[in-house]
Amino acid sequence: MLQRGPGGVSVLHEFLTQHRDAIIERARARVAARRVPVPSQFELTEGVPAFLTQLAELLRDEVHPARSVTVPTTSGRAHEAMGATADRQGDDLLRAGLTVAQVVEGYGDVCQAITEYASELKAPISLDEYHTLNLCLDVATARAVSAFSASRDRRTATQETERLGVLAHEMRNLLSTAMLSYQALKSGGVGVDGSTGAVLGRSLRGLRNLIDRSLTEVRLAATLRNPERVDLAEFIEELEVSAALDATAKGLALEVPAVEPGVAVNVDRPLLASAVANLVQNAIKFTPSGGRVSLTGHRNATHALIEVEDECGGLPEGRAETMFQPFARGGTDAGPPGLGLGLKISRDAVLANGGQIQVRNLPGKGCVFSIALPPVE
Structure with missing residues (x-):
């Protein structure tokens, strides 16, 4: 059973609320000292408070004032309660440039800061509540990382589609110009050394450059060395x-x-x-x-x-x-x-x-x- 304080709020949730600033400071110190993955300024200033807020909100939602909630029933409720928030967080982290590794380690650093600080203050937090905190960490990480990955895949697919569209458009324009120049030269009305021949040459060089760059991108993406x-x-x-x-x-x-x-x-x-x-x-x-x-x-x-x-x-x-x-x-x-x-x-x-x-x-x-x-x- 989860230990509850006045009004049905868990002791652990009360602890997070009362000591929020101290926990954030401690978590930021852990993140700043981390060597892999290297922390970003956004993770320190915005990420740590956001991670703590998510965990606190889930703990609050998991304790109903009219009944006790046992740990085994928490997983489904945790995913349901955390879902929308974690999905939004995943998008925010992606836009801010955080990696999946930073997301996972960020949640872990916050959770460790909570546990260490509670132990130092000898807070009356039950073993069940610590189990619930670990479950919240697992759910928050899984949902945020899944949302992060899905959003990244959507953005990557959109970017690749746009790039392929631009590439096809440029190649079509260059090829059309080359074909028109060739037809004019073929008619015999203009000479190869004149302006029309120069246009054909520029178009062919443009096609060559586009193809060379595309082949290089493929080689880089395939890590061919x-x-x-x-x-x-x-x-x-x-x-x-x-x-x-x-x-x-x-x-x-x-x-x-x-x-x-x-x-x-x-x-x-x-x-x-x-x-x-x-x-x-x-x-x-x-x-x-x-x-x-x-x-x-x-x-x-x-x-x-x-x-x-x-x-x-x-x-x-x-x-x-x-x-x-x-x-x-x-x-x-x-x-x-x-x-x-x-x-x-x-x-x-x-x-x-x-x-x-x-x-x-x-x-x-x-x-x-x-x-x-x-x-x-």
Whole structure:
């Protein structure tokens, strides 16, 4: 039987109400000291009080003033009482960026804080009430995690559908433009070297870029890795061939200084090639005709570096911090719009190869994207 105080309220519920602030402080200390999973600021400020509120509300609902409730009958009632609140909590936690592990550990930390504090104060809480608290913890965790996972799956499915729709839309537009250009060229009324031929070339390059990025995403998602020793000079030379064609088509000068011999990295070549190619395509896209784009490779004291510099005119204030977010666009362009995923894919591909990527703004001139990789001795 659950021990009840005046008015049919459990002793444990009264304890949680009276000592709420102290329990929250103790629980926050436990969460802050946790190493895995790493706690977030939201979990400390909002999550801990929310977890405690849920447990307290369930304990209150489980004790009816007219009768005693035995522990075996609590499970069904607990799920019914906690359901809607836990479902909402799962959505809130997902939107705040908490992981499933943080949800599970957060409830556990609060429960431990309650037990330890009650023991220190020698609170008159019965063994049945401790059993009920553990059951409440189990129910709250299960419902919140289930809601969390279901909401995450729905959001992921929606995002993937949107991305596939955008991809199909972009590919259809590029293909339609290429087909119209081809038909015009086939009629013989215009020449391959004229404006129509240039439109066809841009459309085909756009399709190539979309397909390359999509293949890279698939490779990243499937965690396909085939690391090998890659000579940096040869790698840059291979990229220069296609980059030169794209730069010439837009009337840009492409500078590719010679790379010193012997600099090598251990990487998945296709992933790294996609990352650098995306950076070069981005630089060409946003550099006005008549400008300059450079692709360089060298080594400093600690890393092998690949850098792409453009003449986009510089970045707006605060733009560098958001460059690698999905669907972040760098500006406007007369050519076909992209998915806004190129820079994010570049970042993910570089990280998958154990490297780091950053952008340095050159106010009024352009910017420099830099990839740092561990060198192979």
